[in-house]
Amino acid sequence: MFYIQPPRGVLAFNTLTSCIDTRIDYLELVYDNKVDSFEGNIEYLFEGSKYDRTGHFTLRLLASASNDLWAYWVTRETILLEYRLGHVSQRQIHRMFKNIQNSVESTMEYDPLHAALHKISTFFLQRDIFSHIIGKNHSNYCEDYSVKLKFQTVPDLIKKRLVDLREGDAIIFCSRWKQLIKSLFKSLLWRDKANLEKGCLTNTIKSDPRLNFIHQRIELRLMKGGQIGNSRITVNNxxxxxxxxxxxxxxxxxxxxxxxxxxxxxxxxxxxxxxxxxxxxxxxxxxxxxxxxxxxxxxxxxxxxxxxxxxxxxxxxxxxxxxxxxxxxxxxxxxxxxxxxxxxxxxxxxxxxxxxxxxxxxxxxxxxxxxxxxxxxxxxxxxxxxxxxxxxxxxxxxxxxxxxxxxxxxxxxxxxxxxxx
Structure with missing residues (x-):
């Protein structure tokens, strides 16, 4: 659900293209609040499956080659995360925190963002706190528990005034845990885009005929006719x-x-x-x-x-x-x-x-x-x-x-x- 580590293994090319096409269809339906209209292969979208992770990370790489496509994709992936947080089971939420914790611990890099992810996953995995936040009666204004992070890691929460600031730290209360996950997810995606550009990995798209083929199909499908992006400019506005x-x-x-x-x-x-x-x-x-x-x-x-x-x-x-x-x-x-x-x-x-x-x-x-x-x-x-x-x-x-x-x-x-x- 949070996608820190890419999947391993081999996937047939036709399966990969179907996986990506299905994910794009689903992302658009989630964005338009029409999930009930989905008629594709749901197997490609099971949270945490190899198909789910492959679709996400392949699109992450392909979208990084275009600022327009990236903005389009990040918006929809973030909305998908928000949708899942509101619909998955308690066990899946617990597994998400556990996967975040394990993924950060196994990675070679430990920057401020990873430190924040490890801190919040460890915090919310505490039995009393986890039971508290997933309870049916958990108030949207509850301040019983809070976690402290460096303010630089959650700039959008600060902009929306969803945190308290104390001596350079952001205090996030338990009622904001979903907004916190969403904020750190967006920060992770944007940081990875910068790393992809810095490492010139986007050149792989042009040099690999399979990735180049998929990338061109996506651009033709989404960018034709001004369909890309989360905006709609009209004569009236x-x-x-x-x-x-x-x-x-x-x-x-x-x-x-x-x-x-x-x-x-x-x-x-x-x-x-x-x-x-x-x-x-x-x-x-x-x-x-x-x-x-x-x-x-x-x-x-x-x-x-x-x-x-x-x-x-x-x-x-x-x-x-x-x-x-x-x-x-x-x-x-x-x-x-x-x-x-x-x-x-x-x-x-x-x-x-x-x-x-x-x-x-x-x-x-x-x-x-x-x-x-x-x-x-x-x-x-x-x-x-x-x-x-x-x-x-x-x-x-x-x-x-x-x-x-x-x-x-x-x-x-x-x-x-x-x-x-």
């Missing part, structure tokens, strides 16, 4: 969602709303960002039709209008979603591409942290943050490192401890903002 966008994309949105046109590359990048962030093809068609049906006063190279170019615009948008032409799956350019893109005199895009002067950056910041926060942020702004500046901006917007996070994709930024909501 985009003007509020824009405050969760990275500055490079919020700038394009504000420019589009003001001038009703964007140059070709800017429109291309913004369309892909909306697609990969959750806007469906139908919503995209409506969004761009509403903008390009209005008269424009811009000086960019685009002077088209929807009325005279309906077929051209419709085909272009559907093509970006992989529904026309070669049916290629286009993805939002990463930060490196956006930063290195040559800015022509009429190009509205680019990375604000690299391409904008201080006055232009301040003008954009005024639209998305308070004056006091803006002044404080600009004092630490580093124009030489746009990825650091972007991560710092994210932190200032959500007041989240993300010191080890680097932004390398506009979609990654948006997914992180939504995760911290």
């Amino acid at each position: 985009i003007d509020s969602e824009v405050y969760n966008f990275p500055l490079c994309m919020s700038h394009l949105h504000f420019t589009l709303r003001r001038l009703h046109r964007l140059s070709h590359n800017a429109r291309f990048y913004y369309s892909l960002f909306l697609k990969d962030s959750g806007m469906t093809v139908d919503e995209s068609l409506v969004f761009w039709r509403l903008e390009y049906s209005q008269p424009h006063t811009c000086t960019c190279s685009c002077s088209h209008n929807w009325q005279s170019d309906t077929r051209r615009f419709t085909y272009s948008i559907r093509h970006l979603y992989g529904l026309e032409g070669s049916r290629k799956n286009y993805n939002t350019p990463n930060c490196s591409v956006i930063c290195n893109n040559t800015n022509g005199p009429r190009y509205e895009g680019g990375c604000p942290f690299k391409s904008f002067d201080r006055d232009k950056l301040k003008e954009l910041l005024r639209r998305v943050m308070k004056q006091s926060n803006m002044d404080s942020y600009l004092d630490t702004f580093s124009k030489q490192k746009p990825e650091v500046a972007c991560a710092s901006f994210l932190k200032s917007q959500r007041m989240k401890n993300i010191d080890n996070t680097f932004i390398n994709s506009p979609v990654q930024y948006y997914q992180l903002m939504k995760e911290y909501d």
Whole structure:
């Protein structure tokens, strides 16, 4: 259930693909609260079985190669854990704590996260405490027992004010034990992603034809049509969602709303960002039709209008979603591409942290943050490192401890903002 150690043994390739497909189906049903509609092979999902663990760890590896896929997968795996904690037997919960304890003790590394896992598993395995937390009458506000952890290990619980802070330690009461398990599970997944990237293990996906095949199938299935992610950007909510966008994309949105046109590359990048962030093809068609049906006063190279170019615009948008032409799956350019893109005199895009002067950056910041926060942020702004500046901006917007996070994709930024909501 908690997945600390990967499984061992051999599994036939067709069984592996079926196991992964089944898990994705189930994760989506759990996410949509439609578990009763599941019609797949439940054997692949028995908690703690070799199929359950294989499906999880294979998807963990495959998802780590893409920030968008990772955010999609982590959200659903966390919800699956939450669902299981509310539906499994007392024996299974006891076994989960015991497996956490044994897995941590047998591992070679013993970092603060592993120390926290070992401490809480040992704590909750005490007979009196375990009987207390799984009792039917256990109150959601009970403070009879508590465990003390370093505050750095549970940042999201601190943000939600679910702990007491005392001299640098987080005090978690027994009534919050499920939230604690969920928090440490997410921390474990994000730490492992960093380790996979550091060890370049994601290159295994490209070099192994079997893993590469599965990875492409997953991306085609989940990313086509803007289905990936836990967000749904629509025509009705985009003007509020824009405050969760990275500055490079919020700038394009504000420019589009003001001038009703964007140059070709800017429109291309913004369309892909909306697609990969959750806007469906139908919503995209409506969004761009509403903008390009209005008269424009811009000086960019685009002077088209929807009325005279309906077929051209419709085909272009559907093509970006992989529904026309070669049916290629286009993805939002990463930060490196956006930063290195040559800015022509009429190009509205680019990375604000690299391409904008201080006055232009301040003008954009005024639209998305308070004056006091803006002044404080600009004092630490580093124009030489746009990825650091972007991560710092994210932190200032959500007041989240993300010191080890680097932004390398506009979609990654948006997914992180939504995760911290």
